[in-house]
Amino acid sequence: MTLTELRYIVAVADACHFGRAAERCHVSQPSLSASIAKLEDELGIKLFERSRRGAKLTAAGEEVIAQARRALDEAARVKTVAQQGRNPLKGILRLGVIHTIAPYLLPDLVAALHRAAPEMPLDIEENTTAALDGLLKAGTLDVVVLALPYEESGILTQALYDEPFKVIVPRGHPLARRKTISADELDVADLLLLPVGHCLRDQVLDACREFTRPPPPGRQGNSLETLRSMVASGMGISVLPASALTARYANPLIKVIDFASPVPMRRVALAWRKGFARPAAVAQLAETIRRLALPVQRLSADSGRPNR
Amino acid sequence: MTLTELRYIVAVADACHFGRAAERCHVSQPSLSASIAKLEDELGIKLFERSRRGAKLTAAGEEVIAQARRALDEAARVKTVAQQGRNPLKGILRLGVIHTIAPYLLPDLVAALHRAAPEMPLDIEENTTAALDGLLKAGTLDVVVLALPYEESGILTQALYDEPFKVIVPRGHPLARRKTISADELDVADLLLLPVGHCLRDQVLDACREFTRPPPPGRQGNSLETLRSMVASGMGISVLPASALTARYANPLIKVIDFASPVPMRRVALAWRKGFARPAAVAQLAETIRRLALPVQRLSADSGRPNR
DNA sequence: TTCAATTCATAGGTACTTCCTATGAATGAC
DNA sequence: GTCATTCATAGGAAGTACCTATGAATTGAA
Incomplete structure (x- = not known):
């Protein structure tokens, strides 16, 4: 049984005439007759009563034709559905964002992407790398x-921007009056850090050239906001990315100090599976993020896309 | 787009693997891959994300597969419906019966046929030939x-039985004491008849060798039961078929008299379109009628089936 | 009765589609 | 690097669908 055969029997049922049905199907009458004979044989029943006057549906034929119409209808909808799915900027995009970026990127990103691609809502997961x-x-x-760095087999990445780190100290801290600080001036014992597993923790320790000494207990916080509060309460100093230190997050108890050159920073990127079917959706996302007013150093659009 | 292609994409969606899907479809993996590529091309979208791990549905693919399943399901039901329609003794049989047979045949016939072919209900139309x-x-x-006689192009007939005619007269009628009457003894002026259009009227007049004289007004009745009542009230005599004169219809005011040999009779038959798809249903109907206890002369099963 | 017209079915050959086996390219595990 | 596994490509064989031409059956008119 084929869809073509179903189309043929429906055409004959409508036309009550093999010849005219063949015309409508753009095939010759013998071709159509043969196809229908084949289907009738396969189904084991006569669908039409042939006579000089033309073709008439049998009782069983009525039922079969009705069902054939339903089948053809559903088959046609496959194309419709495909058509709808054709726009890569349509349909949910499932986006993951690491903890230290999500709170400072997402509010603006969601709004901007909703304008740029209104039919592509985000389904967001916030977690560690x-x-x-x-x-x-x-x-x-x-x-x-x-x-x-993030290099995994089967995964493509594209760098978006470089984000500087900054130092935050409590108001009365000895470093509070400095304009800039160099990384090796930081006292790691005074440093408040995220728990193990956060890439930002490693990047900060890396910036301070501190790889070995485990931080004393009680000197870590579970989120950047926790760290900020801890600094505000005078428990120590910390290093945050610039996007967490915009005017929106200003705090009278905290002093923000830039790093002296070379400013340590992290490179933020998009990552997606190599075979992902909607690269245009990724491109749109990248473009939208680049256009946001973030306190970062923008990169050229083509400075990304390496693979292992 | 073909049903085969839809089956292939559903198989891959289920197996998440081209090779295993091909096995389940009993085709080689390249055949399956090519078919799917063709369909993806036709639909204009990628349904699967190919990787070393196998195949994974894209967002658009999910929708298409769901629709494909519906289409395949409806297509499968075409076969189911055909299977159900395969039994010729299943499904309504639309039966026509002439007025002068229906009331005396149908009560018994409907009951008997319900026993013989319980899945074949009758849809009955009573009318003139x-x-x-x-x-x-x-x-x-x-x-x-x-x-x-009934010979029409494209119509087959099969004789069922010969039904004798009988004379009915009111109790006090001069002929009421006769054992038998010969047809040419009947006074046509005394005869009550059905209206023009009923074959029985013509058959009765034919039996009386009366073709020309129009019956006087007021000497006809619209049904056999009307004629019977008219005879009972002494308005005249009439000729009815034997099946209308069984014990069930006995009336003390009426005397039933057999015809002398040669007894005039009518031959009752089935008629159906030559191409009718359920000849077995017709055969069953004929057989059922023949087995009824009717006051008729049965014919052999194969004494019918002439055409034009 | 014969003839012409109309219907669907059959015959024979061609083109296209599907399918197979063999092989290739990409990837990842060891 | 080597091997195993994935899906894709190539080339050729088999099957299917299609076409034109013709036939058979029927019917209505000459």
């Missing part, structure tokens, strides 16, 4: 925003 | 019970 990596590879996520 | 002929040719009726 390791967790997002797993979800991305499993296909649960389509795209991830994370910090480089 | 001319009207039933039109409905039969138009396909509104499947089979008609009527009296011969």
Whole structure:
């Protein structure tokens, strides 16, 4: 049984005439007759009563034709559905964002993307790089925003921007009056850090050339906001990315100090599976993020896309 | 787009693997890959994300597969419906019966046929031969019970039985004491008849060798039961078929008298379109009628089936 | 009765589609 | 690097659908 055969029997049922039905189907009458004979044979019943006057549906034929119409209708909808799915900027985009970027990027990003691609809502997962990596590879996520380096097999990345780190100290701290600070001036014992597993923790320690000494207990906080509060209460100093230190987050108890050159920074990028079917959606996302007013150093559009 | 292609994409969606999907579809992996590529091309979208791990549905693919499943399901039901329609003794049989047979045949016939073919209910139309002929040719009726002669192009007939005519007279009538009457003894002026259009009227006049004289007004009745009542009230005599004169219809005011040999009779037959798809239903109907306990002369099963 | 017209079916040959086996390219594990 | 696994490509064989031409059956008119 084929869709063509179903179309033929419906045409004959409508036309009550093999010849005219063949015309409408753009085939010769013998071709149509043969196809219908084949189908009748396969189904084991006569669908039409042939006579000089033309073709008339049998009782069983009525039922079969009605069902054939339903089948053809559903088959036609496959094309419709495909048509709808054809726009890569249509349909949910499942986005992962690491903890240290999400709160400072998403509010603006969601709004901007809703303007740029109104039919592509975001389904957002906030987690660590390791967790997002797993979800991305499993296909649960389509795209991830994370910090480089990140090189995994089967994954493409595109760098978006470089984000400077800054130092925050409590108001009365000895460093509070400095205009800039160089990384090796920071006292790691005074430093408040995120827990193990956050890439930002490693990047900060890396900036301070501190790889070995484990931080004393009680000197870490579970989010950047926790760290900020801890600094405000005078527990120590910390290093945050610039996007967490815009005017919106100003705090009278905290002094923000730039790093002296070379300013340590992190490179933020998009990552997606190599075979992902909607690269245009990724491109749109990248473009939208680049156009946001973030306190970062923009990169050229083509400075990304390496693969292992 | 073909049903085969839809089956292939559903198989890949289920297996998440081209090779295993091909196995399940009993085709080689390249054949399956090519078919799917062709369909993806036709639909204009990628349904699967190919990777070393296998195949994964894209967002658009999810929708398409769901629709494809519906289409395949409806297509499969075409076969189911055909299977159900395969039994010729299943489904309504649209039966026409002439007025002068219906009331005396149908009660027993409906009961007997319900026993013989419980899945074949009758849809019954009672009318004159001319009207039933039109409905039969138009396909509104499947089979008609009527009296011969009846020869129409494209119509097959099968004789069922010969039914004798009998004379009915009112109790005090001069002929009431006769054992038998010969047809030419009947006074046509005394005869009560059905209106023009009923074949029985012509058959009775034919039996009396009376072709020309129009019956006086007020000497006809619209049904056999009306005629019977008219005779009972002494308005005249009439000729009825034997099936209308069984014990069930006995009336103390009426005397029933057999014809002397040669007894005039009518031959009752089935008629159906030559191409009618359920000849077995017709055969079953004929057989059922023949087995009824009617006051008729049965014919052999194969004494019918002439055409034009 | 014969003839012409109309219907659907059959015959024979061609073109296209599907399918197979063999092979290739990309990737990742060891 | 080597091997195993994935899906894609190539080339050729088999099957299917299609076409034109013709036939058979029927019917209405000459």
